[in-house]
Amino acid sequence: MIYIDTIIFDLGGVLIDWNPEYVFLKAFNGDKEKTKWFLENICTSDWNENQDAGYPLAQATEDLVLKFPEYETYIRLFYGNWEDMLGGAISGTVSVLKQLIESKKYKIVALTNWSSETFPIAQKRFDFLDWFEGIVVSGDEKTRKPFKEIYNTTLNRYNIKPEQAIFIDDNKRNIEAAKALKINGIQFKNPEQLIEDLKTFNIHIS
Template sequence: MESPYKTVIFDLGGVLIDWSPEYVFLKEFRGNREKMDWFLNEICAWDWNANQDAGYPIVQATEDRVAMFPEYEKLIRMYYGRWNEMLGYTHEDTLEILRQLHSHPDYQVYALTNWSGELFPRALAKFDWLSWFEGIVVSGDEKMRKPFREIYELTLNRYSIDPKMAIFIDDSPKNVVGCEEVGITGLHFTGADKLRSDLIQLGISI
């Protein structure tokens, strides 16, 4: 039976691209994971980084944080100053799934990512396979981010995607819930093998 799905939308970080502040800060904290985790939860916190994913300027964000925690200035400036070191490798097993979908005549592939618009060009320079997507929506460029419905609606409207014919893949459960609220079928990514199985169950030929 032919699948009703014609569009597959990928998250990038955690699904296709490895990224982690740990690559910088675990060394700075001399292997002390407890201290590193405290710093990343309390000083350069995840919700602070999410603001930059929604378009807040990196320079201003850094100065804001230094003003709040001047005793951690050196470490705070490392967060974006050494950001390239946090950008890791391609998840090759997921990339193979993308490759098959990209080469299949029945499917179109897009990306929807929470990512600073200032930093995303570095990913474009590093990962040439990003050119396989029909289009990429970068939250920082749009001044909105997942899991809020506006960015899913923007993606659907920009590329004339029928939500009933679309699948969205993300490693964050809340982002999957967000896509489902606008009628897209969501898949929570936990690994390439499970993703392949989930796609096949939905009738996708890979």
């Protein structure tokens, strides 16, 4: 049996519901096809992840407007209305987090791809972000998952042994990067599945 003493949580998609569709479905009058096309071709996830690694939001917006001037109004909505992309907390996972902390058996930290410019908005909205021993925010570190530097920063900063840690993330790519550094991984799909997968590490949540 693997001995686990640390659990590392991703935030967006695991503890916090975040989705650009909340803004763009409204902007495109509920047209799912237009929304999907726009987010796959204009304000892409790769483009947004560049800001997660520290690129300024205002500059990224101007860069994209220059490239796609015909979509300027919609491009400016991405960070202009960013707060509306935040849904609520994923309550089932927050409950898991609470039980893990209350057990006092584990070091609990977070590792998130998030712009340092928008992260304070989430901190004000979600009080459970204060529960962590620490949070590594990609925008502060000027790098992001899945690059090994940000995992090593997390391990070193909080004195974590990779073989004794579990990393929970909804993105398979990020889990595979963690496993390459000998960190155990659980790909998050929903709170019920997370509870089941934690049992394989002898961690039982009621």
